[in-house]
Amino acid sequence: MLMDLGLRPIGIVRSCFGGKFAVPRQPGLCPSAWGELHLHPEFRHADGLRGIDGFSHLWLIFGFHQTAHEGWHPTVRPPRLGGNARVGVFASRSTYRPNALGLSLVRFDGLADDPADGPVLRLGAVDLVDGTPVYDIKPYLPYAESVPDARAGYAADAMPQLEVRVDDAAAAAFGSLDARSRAVIIEALALDPRPAVRHADHGRTYGADLCGVNVKFNVEGAVCHITAIEHPR
Amino acid sequence: MLMDLGLRPIGIVRSCFGGKFAVPRQPGLCPSAWGELHLHPEFRHADGLRGIDGFSHLWLIFGFHQTAHEGWHPTVRPPRLGGNARVGVFASRSTYRPNALGLSLVRFDGLADDPADGPVLRLGAVDLVDGTPVYDIKPYLPYAESVPDARAGYAADAMPQLEVRVDDAAAAAFGSLDARSRAVIIEALALDPRPAVRHADHGRTYGADLCGVNVKFNVEGAVCHITAIEHPR
Numbered sequence: 419m420l421m422d423l424g425l426r427p428i429g430i431v432r433s434c435f436g437g438k439f440a441v442p443r444q445p446g447l448c449p450s451a452w453g454e455l456h457l458h459p460e461f462r463h464a465d466g467l468r469g470i471d472g473f474s475h476l477w478l479i480f481g482f483h484q485t486a487h488e489g490w491h492p493t494v495r496p497p498r499l500g501g502n503a504r505v506g507v508f509a510s511r512s513t514y515r516p517n518a519l520g521l522s523l524v525r526f527d528g529l530a531d532d533p534a535d536g537p538v539l540r541l542g543a544v545d546l547v548d549g550t551p552v553y554d555i556k557p558y559l560p561y562a563e564s565v566p567d568a569r570a571g572y573a574a575d576a577m578p579q580l581e582v583r584v585d586d587a588a589a590a591a592f593g594s595l596d597a598r599s600r601a602v603i604i605e606a607l608a609l610d611p612r613p614a615v616r617h618a619d620h621g622r623t624y625g626a627d628l629c630g631v632n633v634k635f636n637v638e639g640a641v642c643h644i645t646a647i648e649h650p651r
Numbered sequence: 652m653l654m655d656l657g658l659r660p661i662g663i664v665r666s667c668f669g670g671k672f673a674v675p676r677q678p679g680l681c682p683s684a685w686g687e688l689h690l691h692p693e694f695r696h697a698d699g700l701r702g703i704d705g706f707s708h709l710w711l712i713f714g715f716h717q718t719a720h721e722g723w724h725p726t727v728r729p730p731r732l733g734g735n736a737r738v739g740v741f742a743s744r745s746t747y748r749p750n751a752l753g754l755s756l757v758r759f760d761g762l763a764d765d766p767a768d769g770p771v772l773r774l775g776a777v778d779l780v781d782g783t784p785v786y787d788i789k790p791y792l793p794y795a796e797s798v799p800d801a802r803a804g805y806a807a808d809a810m811p812q813l814e815v816r817v818d819d820a821a822a823a824a825f826g827s828l829d830a831r832s833r834a835v836i837i838e839a840l841a842l843d844p845r846p847a848v849r850h851a852d853h854g855r856t857y858g859a860d861l862c863g864v865n866v867k868f869n870v871e872g873a874v875c876h877i878t879a880i881e882h883p884r
Contacts (some may be wrong), residue, residue, distance in 0.1 A: 421785070423658040423714050425750045442655040444795040461749065465725040469738035472804020478714065479752055479873040481656055492698040505702035516694060517658045517786045519712055521754070523796050553656070553750045561809045562677040563756050564799040568791050571705020576794045 427551035428455040431480070434602050435547045436627030438484050440611035442545040443497060444511065445522045447576065447609055450601035453524070455545035455552055462536035467529065475525045475558035479519060481551045483604075486518035498577050501614025505572065522546060523558060579608040580642040588634075591647035599629035607635055607642045653837045660784035662690040664713070667835050668780045669860030671717050673844035675778040678729060678755045680809060680842055683834035685759065686757070686777035688785055695769035700762065708791035709759045709772075712752060719751035731810050734847025755779060756791060802865065812841040813875040824880035831881075833863035839866055840875045 433453035435441045442448045455478070470476075493504040494512040507515055532538045539555070585594045592600065600639035606628055614617065619637075623645060626633045634646040637650045666686035675681045688711070689847045703709075726737040727745040740748055758775035765771045772788070815837045817825045825833065839861055845852065852870075856878060859866045867879040 423657040423719075423751065423784075425658060425752070428749050434652070445794060446795045463725040463739075466739040466741050468726060468742060469804055470742035472802065473806075477754060479750075479754065486656070491694040492865055493701060506696070506749040508699050509701060509703035509706065509790055511789055511792070517789050518656065519658070521664045521710060521712065521787075521789055523798070525652035533692045535659060552753075554748060555753055556744055556750050557742055557766075557803065557806060558801050559677060559744070559803055559806055560799055561803070561807070562679045564797045564801070565708055565756070565791065566793055566797040566799060568797070569705065569707035570790065570792055570794070571702055573660065573792055624828060634741075635796065648761050 425553045427458060427481070427553060428461045428555070429455050429552045431455055431541075431544070431546045431548065431550040431552060433544055433546050433548045433550070434599070434629045436630065438547045440606050440626035440628060441547050442606060442609050445524055445618040446543045448545070448602065448605040449543050450598055450605055451542070451544045452598065452602070453541040453546055454530070455539040455541060455555070456532070457537065464537055467537055467539075470526070470527060470557065473526055473557040476494075476524055476541075477554075477556040477558055478522045478524055478546070479554040479556070480546060481553065482513040482515070482518040482520050482523060483551055485513045485551065488514060490514045490516050493612060496572065497614035499572060499614075509571070519553070549603050577609070578640075580610050580616060580637065580640055582607045582642045582644065584644045588644050588646050592644060593630065595631070595647070599631075601643070603628050603633055607633070607644070610637065610642070611635060613624045658786045660691060660786060661694045661713070662688050662785045663772075664688055664777070664779045664781065664783040666777055666779050666781045666783070667832070669863065671855075672779045673839050673859035673861060675839060675842050678757055678778040679776045679777070681835065681838040681840055682776045683778045683831055684775070685835070686774040686779055687771040688768065688788070689764070689765070689768045690772060691697075697770055700772075703790065704761060706759055706790040708806070709757055709774075710787075710791060711755045711757055711779070711781065711785050712787040712789070713755065714786065715746040715751040715753050716727040716742065716782065717780060718746045721747060723747045723749050726849060728804065728846070732805060732847075738851050742804070752786070761781035765830055789879070803807055810842070813843050813870065813873055815840045815875045817877045821877050821879050824883065825877060827876045827881070828862065828864070832864075834860050836866055836877070840866070840877070843866060843870065843875070845870060
């Protein structure tokens with residue numbers, strides 16, 4: 419009666435999020451965040467995507483490949499509860515699950531034709547780290563899946579956002595980035611990517627790998643200060 | 652870089668749908684359809700479900716266990732296109748997918764405590780056949796996942812429904828069923844469970860395994876006639 423299911427990825431995500439730190443905790447919160455889904459050779463049929471351009475949003479079922487080896491816990495501490503209160507893993511969207519599957523609603527920005535990789539899906543508002551393996555794409559069906567008045571317990575509302583400021587010392591480097599990268603950085607840091615459990619982090623500098631640069635920042639109260647933009651060597 | 656993921660079920664669904672014929676093609680369309688998710692022993696922690704009662708809707712990621720062995724096709728013929736036009740499998744919710752994973756938004760009607768099986772999740776508006784293996788439960792997050800104005804191409808609206816009538820010959824047997832079973836039967840048949848590709852089926856009698864009885868029906872125009880209710884021996 420049981421079914422142990424072996425999954426193979428159909429493709430891989432390329433995105434503006436170079437590391438898992440500062441990836442938004444849910445999709446849709448960082449509208450400028452971009453990604454591309456490159457299909458593996460077996461799935462590069464234009465046929466398999468026929469009609470997909472009629473949909474504005476897609477579901478991706480993907481793997482939490484960076485944390486899957488760490489196993490799971492019956493309870494987790496969601497960031498929005500301050501990292502203190504515990505809830506059950508099945509009442510959370512934590513990555514530490516019995517089966518390391520993620521579910522993400524992404525904006526579908528159309529198909530591009532890549533000379534090497536065939537049809538590539540351009541995605542927006544993603545919460546997926548670069549390199550994420552994808553197992554399925556499904557169209558979003560608003561008549562069945564949009565339930566605006568659903569009750570969502572402790573996760574009813576989006577979390578409050580930080581104000582993001584660019585320090586004078588970082589202004590020139592920040593200003594030299596393209597507009598989309600600047601928007602991704604502002605939106606991602608506004609979501610406060612710091613770990614929920616913090617011990618006297620006042621003044622601590624964090625680094626986030628966003629849009630190909632390392633963004634240094636610290637947080638004071640409700641304000642996030644970008645202190646430096648470092649380019650990889 | 653790839654991740655071949657081995658999944659093990661966390662539980663199994665018991666539902667009013669005894670066979671895959673007449674299972675609604677999407678969740679939410681048959682509000683009276685009930686199910687129960689019974690967790691496997693390893694996952695019967697009350698801890699793992701802590702806080703889940705704050706949510707009115709849950710995602711289930713499950714396996715298409717009845718069709719998984721049939722493999723997949725790059726294109727499929729969705730029922731709502733009359734079974735003639737083909738769309739890509741990734742532009743559809745067909746069960747014949749490269750990875751046989753289903754995604755279903757279900758109503759969460761609370762926990763029951765089963766003497767043998769521990770905490771059982773009571774579910775509503777399900778589109779899951781009895782015996783479906785479940786790999787993950789995730790809470791529904793309306794602030795991120797309710798997009799009422801999403802474009803959904805050929806699947807923009809729910810399909811037109813049939814009017815369901817109970818023939819005189821079946822009235823007594825139908826009337827002896829409990830109210831919930833009667834509602835499930837009416838709602839499920841109104842969705843027109845017949846295969847999309849039909850060849851001169853006028854007058855053909857179908858049988859659907861619903862709520863423990865076999866419901867015989869035929870369809871004339873936009874009217875579904877229940878002709879008999881048969882109890883299993």
